[in-house]
Amino acid sequence: MPEGHSVHRIARQFRLHFVGQPVAATSPQGRFAAGAAEIDGRILLDARAVGKQLFLEFENDTYLRVHLGMYGAWDFAGDITVDATVASAGGRMGQTNQRGTVVGRFEDSLASIGAPRRLRMAESERLGEAIEGFPPAPIGQVRVRLLTHNAVADLRGPTACDVLHPEDVAAVLAKLGPDPMVDDRSAGEERFVATVATKSTPIGLLLMDQSVVSGIGNVYRAELLFRARIEPHTPGKALAEPHVRDLWRDWDTLLHIGVETGQMMTMDGLTGDAYEAALASRDDRHWVYHREGKPCRVCSTPIRREFAAGRKLYWCPSCQA
């Protein structure tokens, strides 16, 4: 269940360990057999994320486009190294076995390693055997397996997984708003500011609209609005332009932090005991997200929650007045 930062980290993992290699593509689950056959054996040329979408570019103008949606995840195994930024952030992305290979789940850096925690016994045994050899046997419903001579990536549960050609890729990209990791910094900001200024839609919905800005999900939405002290129902066009610019720049900041740490760090402004306490609780490390009824960390007013477009929106009615 990633927001944009996770997908950028996945793209980086593909760049580090798969780009430049011929890739054997299969669909152990069978549901993507035809698509896998199209890319099977081709060299991976590039891996890029735009918002929550991942584009793997193969030879012959062939792209694999993946959107993880709500449940999707990539599992990497083989000679996958934990990069320095992950290690320094205390991330537990991968677990090294005796032979120096790593099995890591790439939903985000804090996810459990190697296998779901509640594997059936038979699956645990299979996994144990699999780690000893390479490649490991696929576990569960693997939509796509991408395999090089020393690394493997398993995709499960994606919302979207398609083989595309350049014109299709262009069409997808055309529908996406700016991504601070992709677009030129000021160009992205100008696009975002200009779009928001035309919309009467509440800013709380605009931030979730991938055609307005790419990569923001429900957590970052709530946290960005709190950090900016903006009332979520405010129409976009009613916001003062400097505030909209600040929103964009804060998204740029949080996204870069997220990509480097693998965590949705939104309380970097906290210090001392409050920060430690927040980090100690994995489920309560944000300003307002998932904190309905709890006292605002700034003013102690109970955090409010409502459904907006089918998603839970959290905010402090006092700080974000």
Next chain:
DNA sequence: CATCGATGTTGAG
């Protein structure tokens, strides 16, 4: 063990 809900999107009605 059964049930629920989730960091998301699409398409039907």
Next chain:
DNA sequence: TCAACCTCGATGG
């Protein structure tokens, strides 16, 4: 507006 998609961790009995 809402169900479907599809997976798994959290929760409760």
